[in-house]
Amino acid sequence: MSTPSTTSSSSSRQQIAFIGGGNMASALIGGLLKRGLPASQIQVVEPWTEQQTKLQEQFDVQVHDKAGESLGSATLVVWAVKPQTFKDAALATRFHTKTALHLSVAAGIRSDSIAHWLGTQRVVRSMPNTPALIGKGVTALFPRPAVSATDRKTVERVIRTTGDFIWLDDETHLDAVTALSGSGPAYVFYFIEAMVQAGVDMGLGHEQAHKLAVGTFAGAAELARLSTEPPEILRARVTSKGGTTYAALSSMEQDDIKKQFMRAIHAARRRAAEMGDEFGA
Numbered sequence: 001m002s003t004p005s006t007t008s009s010s011s012s013r014q015q016i017a018f019i020g021g022g023n024m025a026s027a028l029i030g031g032l033l034k035r036g037l038p039a040s041q042i043q044v045v046e047p048w049t050e051q052q053t054k055l056q057e058q059f060d061v062q063v064h065d066k067a068g069e070s071l072g073s074a075t076l077v078v079w080a081v082k083p084q085t086f087k088d089a090a091l092a093t094r095f096h097t098k099t100a101l102h103l104s105v106a107a108g109i110r111s112d113s114i115a116h117w118l119g120t121q122r123v124v125r126s127m128p129n130t131p132a133l134i135g136k137g138v139t140a141l142f143p144r145p146a147v148s149a150t151d152r153k154t155v156e157r158v159i160r161t162t163g164d165f166i167w168l169d170d171e172t173h174l175d176a177v178t179a180l181s182g183s184g185p186a187y188v189f190y191f192i193e194a195m196v197q198a199g200v201d202m203g204l205g206h207e208q209a210h211k212l213a214v215g216t217f218a219g220a221a222e223l224a225r226l227s228t229e230p231p232e233i234l235r236a237r238v239t240s241k242g243g244t245t246y247a248a249l250s251s252m253e254q255d256d257i258k259k260q261f262m263r264a265i266h267a268a269r270r271r272a273a274e275m276g277d278e279f280g281a
Contacts, residue, residue, distance in 0.1 A: 014041060014154070017074035017097070019089055021046030021055045021063065024105050025080035027132045029059050031161025043070060045093075071096035076154060079104040079114070083279045090117035101151050103158065107178055108275025111144050111171060121146035124155050127177045130185050132162035139165040140177040175276075179268035187261075192217055 016032070018025045021044040029042060043062040046052050052063045064070065071077070071093060077100045081089050086109050094117065102123045104114055111125045121144050128139040139159050143152060152167070159165045168174065192213045199209025224231055239245045252258070 014075050015073045016042050016076045016078065016158070017071050017100070018042070018044040018046075018078045018080055019067070019093060020044075020080035020082075021051050022080060023130070023133060024128060025078065026055070026058070027137070027162050028078060028080075028105075028158060029055075029061065031135065032158065033059060035157075035161055043074070045071070045089075067093040067096060069096060071100075074100045076101045076103060076158070078158070079106055081106055083108045083275055086279065087113070087117055090114065094118045101147070101154060103155055107182060108272050108279060110276045110280050111142065113276075113280035115144060122151060123147070124151070125171065125174060126155075126159065127174050127182045128159070128162065129181050135161070135163055137163035138181055139163065140168055140174060140181070141165055142168045142171045142174055175269045175272040178272040179265045182272075183265075183268045187264075188217060 014037070016037070018029065025044065029044070032042065033039060039060045040062075042059070043064065044055055045064050045067055046055060047065050049065075052065065055061060055063050062070070067089075074097060077093070077097050079086065079090075079102065083106050086104075086106050097118065098120050100120075100122070102114065102118055102120065104111070104123065104125045105128050107127065109125075111123045114123050114125065115121050123144045124147055125142045125144075126139050128137050131137045132139070139162065141152075141155060141159065143155075156165065168177070192210075195213035195216070196206065196209045199212060200206055204212070224234060227234060235249075239249060
């Protein structure tokens with residue numbers, strides 16, 4: 001897939017406002033600046049003084065402590081706020097941003113609620129994940145019917161700065177995405193933590209065990225990405241009956257780890273749906 005330059009004529013006119021200036025906003029801002037979007041075309045609404053200073057020092061962008069008339073120039077507004085504060089932030093912003101395209105990276109908040117609070121149907125809801133911080137993220141996107149093909153390309157240019165993306169036709173699938181890839185990095189870290197501890201318990205130094213565990217996850221993930229074969233075949237190729245891998249996997253099967261892990265992911269999906277009910281309109 002080719003990567004459009006942000007220095008195109010459409011991007012040269014683009015003004016982007018971020019509501020919330022935390023980690024995900026910082027990842028997107030950093031990616032946009034690397035792709036050539038001038039800092040003068042980015043503004044951020046961030047109430048916390050410490051984070052305001054960090055954004056200004058790191059990116060040299062305009063930072064405001066609250067929504068104001070300057071947001072009226074924004075062609076795209078990126079919502080990077082916590083779910084529980086989204087409604088109040090939207091109601092404080094809506095009169096300045098009705099002509100803008102809106103992109104939400106907030107977990108759980110449904111596009112119906114966002115459109116209602118903002119008074120516009122040009123809303124794209126997304127679910128990124130934290131590897132976006134190093135340009136290795138994967139983001140799922142859902143557009144409301146009013147979002148045009150041009151709007152979709154605008155969103156793609158922004159999201160592509162943090163990694164890969166997919167478009168969804170059914171918004172309810174975002175709850176599954178949240179459980180699978182949105183929360184997914186934490187599952188990987190959890191298993192790395194267990195592998196490191198097991199290595200230390202078996203006599204390895206912590207640094208040695210950490211390097212081995214992280215390298216194994218990174219290498220196996222890249223192998224799975226590049227392979228045309230499914231994970232179960234790749235797993236079988238490492239597993240000789242009666243061998244060490246067979247012993248480990250047999251222990252996992254005895255403890256029903258796969259089903260328990262799948263059950264945990266379903267629990268995350270249920271919570272994502274609950275958040276939409278809890279914090280929505």
